[in-house]
Amino acid sequence: MKPKPTASELEILQILWNLGPSTVRQVHENLEGKNGSGYTTTLKLMQIMAEKGLVLRDERERAHVYRPVSEEQETKGRLAGDLMDRVFGGSAAALVLGALSAKPASPEEIDQIRRMLKEYERSRR
Amino acid sequence: MKPKPTASELEILQILWNLGPSTVRQVHENLEGKNGSGYTTTLKLMQIMAEKGLVLRDERERAHVYRPVSEEQETKGRLAGDLMDRVFGGSAAALVLGALSAKPASPEEIDQIRRMLKEYERSRR
């Protein structure tokens, strides 16, 4: 139903979430330097994303305007949940531990996670 | 340097981590029912994984014995770190929040994360 964006598609989605609805040119300029690929590559990717239903295209202007179909939080959440299920047996604690072992976190970051958990609990209640 | 395993390759790695060094037949039997693909598919995947350096192959017996090159924790950590960087701007708290929003956690699971964080801090000191 909901196709999972590839790595390249995700880069484009992140830009669209940041900028809001954008043309290929705008996305491409925000992408440049980062990956160095050409304009038509970005164009083609965004066309494919429209085919897949990852983005919607407004063709009223000559330079078509693209916008993401799914919310940033929802998409990112699905990606995190997918990894959690596939790799960490569905355990959030295992996912966190894995992430921390890959990139050690400072005490401040640990506290930040704690605050986030508290906030999460409060909103859940 | 270190190739990232695909989803299918990861399934095989998980089995190898569980069973220890195994033949294609053993892996395939553990995989069956889950994905329903044939024996030669599993074989080919494992051969490719050997080419990529994801597994090592002991060819002394007729039924070759495969074992993972990287430790389970290290590989899973790299996958979590990769998602954290690519999707959550390197923030562990954002990753956790994303995972929780995808699959709400019970109070017990939240406590489990808290205990894990405490343990992590202790080992870091």
Add this chain to the structure above:
DNA sequence: TAGTGTCAACGAAAAGTTTCGTAGGTGTGT
């Protein structure tokens, strides 16, 4: 010895991803 079962190797098909070149249309400025 002839048949049966298991194994690795190989090739190849089908689908998906990433990349870019080229063609054709539209608008702007000189």
Add this chain to the structure above:
DNA sequence: ACACACCTACGAAACTTTTCGTTGACACTA
């Protein structure tokens, strides 16, 4: 009007992933 810049569309190449059929080797057994 002509040249130039910019836009989409299209096709195709190169690569990866996933799948499976076929082949040939080896071993066991009736």
